[in-house]
Amino acid sequence: MSRSRSFNRFHRYLARQKRRGLRSVLPQFQMDFQYYGSPIDHSRDMLNRLKGREVELELLDA
Numbered sequence: 001m002s003r004s005r006s007f008n009r010f011h012r013y014l015a016r017q018k019r020r021g022l023r024s025v026l027p028q029f030q031m032d033f034q035y036y037g038s039p040i041d042h043s044r045d046m047l048n049r050l051k052g053r054e055v056e057l058e059l060l061d062a
Helices: 003-025 027-036 043-061
Strands: none
Touching: none
């Protein structure tokens, strides 16, 4: 990994940590986060779709 890329990733990490810290302290942001809910993880759905496509391709090849 190049030096500038690792530098950017580190600063994005620090900014994320700072935002989380501010959300935990400031009450108006806590309510907004609870209202919108936690981020949705779509990775399992994407993997299931990919597996389905692989099965379809295998059936078409046979």
